Amino acid sequence: MDMSEIRLFVEMPLAAGAEVALTEAQAHYLFGVMRQAVGAPVTLFNGRDGAWQAEVVRAAKRGGTLACREQTAPLRLPPDLWLIFAPIKKARTDFIVEKAAEMGAARILPVATRFTNSERIRQDRLQAHAVEAAEQCGGTFVPEVADLAPLDRLLADWPQDRRIMWCDETLLSARAGLGQAGPGPWAILIGPEGGFSEAEQARLRAMPQVTPVSLGPRILRADTAAVAALTLWQSVLGDWTT
Amino acid sequence: MDMSEIRLFVEMPLAAGAEVALTEAQAHYLFGVMRQAVGAPVTLFNGRDGAWQAEVVRAAKRGGTLACREQTAPLRLPPDLWLIFAPIKKARTDFIVEKAAEMGAARILPVATRFTNSERIRQDRLQAHAVEAAEQCGGTFVPEVADLAPLDRLLADWPQDRRIMWCDETLLSARAGLGQAGPGPWAILIGPEGGFSEAEQARLRAMPQVTPVSLGPRILRADTAAVAALTLWQSVLGDWTT
Structure with a gap:
């Protein structure tokens, strides 16, 4: 893992082309704290579909949208x-x-x-x-x-x-x-x-x-x-x- | 170890009968925070002489004295x-x-x-x-x-x-x-x-x-x-x- 990458956990299913809406807290973190903008790369995971490279396609004060590009890691489950x-x-x-x-x-x-x-x-x-x-x-x-x-x-x-x-x-x-x-x-x-x-x-x-x-x-x-x-x-x- | 016992680290040598002066911070902790008084038991250790049962013999606002009674545990060094x-x-x-x-x-x-x-x-x-x-x-x-x-x-x-x-x-x-x-x-x-x-x-x-x-x-x-x-x-x- 590149330690500088931004990783976000989301609830929605992840697949190529899927659009993912940000919560207000995530938008604040991504655009306010981390100063990212449209076009910025973000890694998404939801606990089921592995890790996905995504890109900011809409950035607003209280929300935003990411578009999923491609899977970068499979789901890795811990032992039981x-x-x-x-x-x-x-x-x-x-x-x-x-x-x-x-x-x-x-x-x-x-x-x-x-x-x-x-x-x-x-x-x-x-x-x-x-x-x-x-x-x-x-x-x-x-x-x-x-x-x-x-x-x-x-x-x-x-x-x-x-x-x-x-x-x-x-x-x-x-x-x-x-x-x-x-x-x-x-x-x-x-x-x-x-x-x-x-x-x-x-x-x-x-x-x-x-x-x-x-x-x-x-x-x-x-x-x-x-x-x-x-x-x-x-x-x-x-x-x-x- | 009895989890309710009060343990203090001190710099002075510990031996039967030795008197140990408390720092201002230790006196505050012992008498202010923990509400102890003359006669209260305290366990002392200094990193060299093991653990010693001691007793409060003088309690003041900014200091105090403990008297060492007996060794309760030998020094136990960790591995190197x-x-x-x-x-x-x-x-x-x-x-x-x-x-x-x-x-x-x-x-x-x-x-x-x-x-x-x-x-x-x-x-x-x-x-x-x-x-x-x-x-x-x-x-x-x-x-x-x-x-x-x-x-x-x-x-x-x-x-x-x-x-x-x-x-x-x-x-x-x-x-x-x-x-x-x-x-x-x-x-x-x-x-x-x-x-x-x-x-x-x-x-x-x-x-x-x-x-x-x-x-x-x-x-x-x-x-x-x-x-x-x-x-x-x-x-x-x-x-x-x-």
Whole structure:
């Protein structure tokens, strides 16, 4: 990716000749902030049709139109990996979503646990962070950010075939055999500050889908743990070819 | 670590019976923000003598004194790993230093490269971030943050026996054999946005100490790359026992 290129996420289908209308915010960014005009090249993606070279054909204060020219990259899906985390302070929650999108999580699920500090999230704001991360980092896919759900309910309906890499801070020295667990659908589960309650720990330990994994001997903040866990998973089971 | 304990980094030697004077900022934090008083327990560490249980014996508006009781944890040094990075936007540079301290880097070296955006750093502010990370995360060691130095000069004086894990964004699919390279002193090198110049790349490729490593098929921001690289190194060569 050329770091100087302008990339925009849009909702509309992308195909040769397709015209795409800009939102007011996109027009402000493109024409106001980035000082682009008719004829300027922009890369578009919508999470389904890959990346497309497009060109500004109409520029106005509150809108504009781009015309799609040709596909420049196919859709690239991340591995089938979910990230489940307990929301923390606002800036660090934003950060976790940004990093999950960058690191190739396919779905992001905020959960309320017994010791979760934050009872509310702004799903729309978090989704916007995932979009921005994909725009900035050359992605063609944007992970869906789910609404906040209680961990208990999520685990009650947990799919039989999706494994859980549980980042268990009580495990101080052993990193269990992620490699032996094998590929297939997975989820990473990161706890809140203060960890999981006894009841939550017992429940997780009893689930056959769960593999506990240690993230080393130091205590990590939840946002650090998220990036570290995504790295471990991607490098052992994901698409970081060795 | 009990997450509710108050931990403070101090400069003074710690030993049974030692008295430790608080700075004005520490007194404000302890007595103003945290509402502690004479008799309150505080954990102290200085990066050399491990962690010590101490007790407030004098509390004033602009100062105070703690008395050391007993050592509660020995000094725990991280592996001999340096993190070299090119400063980026302020919040993300702060973040890299915080994460490097959490993840167990022994030394943090900001460098100016050909494409570095930021020409200046506030070494004292970055060092304070490293201290705060150790306070928050139960560490007993604080990595030194060096002053900004040109990458060229750093590489010209590079120690013969210290290997460099070079996170090379042009390597899209191969992750070279970190494991085969073996332990010993190492440094991780993360580039700026825009990557390394041709001349810098040629120089790095010619150094026998350098092992290029890929961080997967997606483009990562520098702060994400730092945490991902520290995770890879710690899990393959560091103290994350498998």
